[in-house]
Amino acid sequence: MLPAIAEWSNKLPIKLPAGVKLPAGVKLPDNVAPEWLWGVGAAVVAVPALYLCTAGLVSAKVPKLENKRICLLIAHPDDEAMFFAPAVLGLTRPETGNHVKILCLSSGDADGLGETRKRELSKSGKILGLRKPDDVFVIESPDFRDSMTATWDAGKISKLLCTAFVPNLSKSNAANVAPTASIDVLITFDAGGVSSHPNHISLYHGAKKFVGTLMGKKKDWAAPVDLYTLTSVGFLRKYLGFMDSIPTFISWAAGTDKRDKKRPEGLVFLNGILGSGSYRTAWRAMVGAHKSQMVWFRYGWITLSRYMFVNDLRLVTVEKAKVEKTEKVKTEKSKRQ
Numbered sequence: 001m002l003p004a005i006a007e008w009s010n011k012l013p014i015k016l017p018a019g020v021k022l023p024a025g026v027k028l029p030d031n032v033a034p035e036w037l038w039g040v041g042a043a044v045v046a047v048p049a050l051y052l053c054t055a056g057l058v059s060a061k062v063p064k065l066e067n068k069r070i071c072l073l074i075a076h077p078d079d080e081a082m083f084f085a086p087a088v089l090g091l092t093r094p095e096t097g098n099h100v101k102i103l104c105l106s107s108g109d110a111d112g113l114g115e116t117r118k119r120e121l122s123k124s125g126k127i128l129g130l131r132k133p134d135d136v137f138v139i140e141s142p143d144f145r146d147s148m149t150a151t152w153d154a155g156k157i158s159k160l161l162c163t164a165f166v167p168n169l170s171k172s173n174a175a176n177v178a179p180t181a182s183i184d185v186l187i188t189f190d191a192g193g194v195s196s197h198p199n200h201i202s203l204y205h206g207a208k209k210f211v212g213t214l215m216g217k218k219k220d221w222a223a224p225v226d227l228y229t230l231t232s233v234g235f236l237r238k239y240l241g242f243m244d245s246i247p248t249f250i251s252w253a254a255g256t257d258k259r260d261k262k263r264p265e266g267l268v269f270l271n272g273i274l275g276s277g278s279y280r281t282a283w284r285a286m287v288g289a290h291k292s293q294m295v296w297f298r299y300g301w302i303t304l305s306r307y308m309f310v311n312d313l314r315l316v317t318v319e320k321a322k323v324e325k326t327e328k329v330k331t332e333k334s335k336r337q
């Protein structure tokens, strides 16, 4: 049956609509192009339609963060555009009522471009919808060197975050009252750091320690800051571009508890393809703002990477008991060594 249809489709004559004439000297071929052209045509229609369908499902089903004070914690200028653009674009939409800030722990000075990269981050933040220039803050410290081999100390990151967002922590502890913070949500990398970069991974451990610290050592307080991390995926999914929206949505639907609407366990952000606040905007943040970073292979990344189209974030549960237990195990291990 199928070969017969293929043969039949190959023999379909091309007919011009009535009244349409070809210019002199132009001749149409006798047969329609082979069947692969039909496949390409179907894919051109079906793939974006599938994406739009998933985008519709995401906006209808996935809970959103609204009226929150949010800090995106990154390691280098350009992390916000290369990895977190869909989340930042989704969270900075004016109708959400969120206030988003970016805290970057290094100026990305490994090649001596620190000052340039700071300016580029500021420009990118503006493109991604941040309200004002001082919503971006860059730390320059020998403790947080931009390096492919440096692991940053989790305790130092936690201390820095406490100083920035919970300045009353020691007073609260002394008065035996739960601390309050100037942010509600902290977003950063997960334990895989997207690219296994040790600076990225350090942020995960530092942020987790920070949230654990806010819960108090002996008291039963809930942390005033929710920690969300960006899910790292395997090689194949990383380069699936917008097609990864489908496995991402399935993973959210199957793998997260939907009962707590105020503290959603999982968040998904999908960029539109065109228009404002879309993939095009993410592209502009990277290509237009981070000019010093646009070497040839980055064009490959921003074209194929799923992180330019889709972000999924997971709420990290930091149990006080677990934090203490982990610390205990670490101390015992270091004693043995």
Ligand SMILES: [Zn+2]
Residues within 6 Å of the ligand: 075, 076, 079, 197, 200
């Ligand atoms: Zn980075």
